[in-house]
């Protein structure tokens with residue numbers, strides 16, 4: 634399901650332009666949306682989910698125009714949304730919670746609801762814990778319950794906002810792998826500021842900065858933005874001051890610094906291969 638965004642603008646009260654004339658095409662499959670805090674990602678997700686009206690611009694999701702009431706209603710029937718902080722009822726079990734959400738979404742037939750909830754618990758690998766109260770669930774398990782509720786209507790578009798914040802490494806990997814598996818014929822739009830989550834799951838991505846698109850392309854293309862701009866410097870002296878220090882690791886009584894900078898940050902700097910995070914930083918540098 635393709636998303637076409639044209640001239641999308643959102644001005645909040647007080648004059649903040651959270652989105653500023655955004656043009657973007659999102660194809661079917663898994664697509665990443667990167668941006669610093671305040672870049673406008675949540676605003677975009679909420680407009681796509683039909684929860685927020687844009688100030689100007691057009692959004693088409695498949696055949697529907699989300700800026701009209703009829704379009705929003707049509708899209709909401711085939712859309713799953715996992716917001717940043719989905720509230721769950723801690724005293725319910727995962728099975729009870731999903732059953733309740735299914736009921737709210739209009740699945741009146743008890744047997745059909747039970748079947749669907751069972752299938753979804755299986756998809757998110759929570760069958761064994763389905764009858765435990767959500768209170769005792771880990772952050773990763775709660776996120777998986779969140780995905781299960783977003784999948785209830787078998788949506789062709791799944792919108793996921795900052796899903797891995799606060800998860801431990803194993804939970805994060807498990808969660809992002811689940812998202813990638815769900816992509817296939819669906820569109821999964823993953824918004825995050827964790828570059829590695831996108832590097833490991835998406836082929837294509839967009840970068841937002843202050844409500845504008847600063848990059849749209851493949852993970853490899855963004856990585857290449859840092860070609861011949863990544864250096865290691867080993868020194869017992871002060872840290873390099875040019876560019877952005879990405880890492881600092883103790884080494885032979887001194888430190889080994891990894892630096893993204895347009896020119897060598899020290900005489901003995903060695904050029905190294907970039908990764909996606911370097912590309913993201915190089916993009917930000919080239920725009921500042």
Ligand SMILES: Nc1ncnc2c1ncn2[C@@H]1O[C@H](COP(=O)(O)OP(=O)(O)OP(=O)(O)O)[C@@H](O)[C@H]1O
Nearest residue numbers: 645646649651668669670671672673674675676677
């Ligand atoms: N309801 C609101 N009223 C006024 N300004 C808002 C509102 N919601 C967001 N903003 C502002 O709009 C801008 C974009 O915010 P948004 O939450 O969309 O960014 P984000 O990329 O999702 O950031 P984060 O990663 O921190 O969630 C920010 O400057 C924010 O302060």
